[in-house]
Amino acid sequence: MDVVSSSESCVPHGYVIRSVRAGEWREARELRLAALQDPVAHLAFLETYEDAVARSDAYWKERVEGAAEGVRGRQQFVAETRGDGWVGTVTVLVEEAGVRDFFGGIVERRQGHLVGVFLREGHRGKGVGETLFAVALEWARGVGVDRARLFVHEENGRAAAFYRRVGFAASGVTVEGDAGRELEYVLELA
Numbered sequence: 001m002d003v004v005s006s007s008e009s010c011v012p013h014g015y016v017i018r019s020v021r022a023g024e025w026r027e028a029r030e031l032r033l034a035a036l037q038d039p040v041a042h043l044a045f046l047e048t049y050e051d052a053v054a055r056s057d058a059y060w061k062e063r064v065e066g067a068a069e070g071v072r073g074r075q076q077f078v079a080e081t082r083g084d085g086w087v088g089t090v091t092v093l094v095e096e097a098g099v100r101d102f103f104g105g106i107v108e109r110r111q112g113h114l115v116g117v118f119l120r121e122g123h124r125g126k127g128v129g130e131t132l133f134a135v136a137l138e139w140a141r142g143v144g145v146d147r148a149r150l151f152v153h154e155e156n157g158r159a160a161a162f163y164r165r166v167g168f169a170a171s172g173v174t175v176e177g178d179a180g181r182e183l184e185y186v187l188e189l190a
Contacts, residue, residue, distance in 0.1 A: 035118035112140035146190035
C-alpha cells in the first residue's frame with residue numbers, strides 16, 4: 001500500500017506510511033486542524049486553528065495536490081491505520097540553494113526542509129514517528145537531497161527530544177519567529 005520498500009519492515013504493526021494522493025484534501029485538512037488543536041500547536045506551527053479552518057476547499061485541494069505522490073519538489077507523508085485513519089504526518093519541502101526560506105534567510109545548499117510534523121496522541125511512543133521520518137528522509141535522498149533540516153521552538157522540548165532521537169542535531173542557527181526563538185536542527189543524509 002505505497003509503503004517505501006526499504007522501510008517496510010520497520011513499520012509498526014497496523015500502520016501504513018505513504019505519500020498523500022491528490023484527492024485526499026479532506027483527510028489532510030482534518031489532520032491539520034487536529035494538529036493545530038494540540039496543546040503545543042502555538043509553538044509547533046506557523047498558523048492558527050482559526051486561520052486554517054477559515055481556508056477554502058480550493059486552498060486545501062491545491063495544498064495537497066502540490067505535495068502529493070509523484071511531485072518532486074515537495075512531498076507529504078502520512079501514517080494511517082484502518083481504525084483511526086490518518087494519525088500522523090510530515091512534509092518535506094525541497095529548498096534550492098540561493099532562494100529565501102520562510103524566515104527570510106538565504107538557503108546555502110540544496111536541502112530538504114521538514115515541516116508540519118504531527119502525530120496524534122495515542123500513537124506516540126510506538127515507533128510510528130520514527131518510521132514516518134525514515135520514509136520521508138528516504139524520499140528526500142531519492143530526489144537528490146543530502147541534508148535535511150527543520151526548526152523547533154526553543155520551548156518545545158517534546159519535539160526537540162524526538163528530533164534528536166531520529167538523528168537530528170542543533171546546528172546553532174536560530175531565528176526569531178512570531179512565537180519566539182526557533183532552533184534549526186540538521187541531519188546529513190549523504
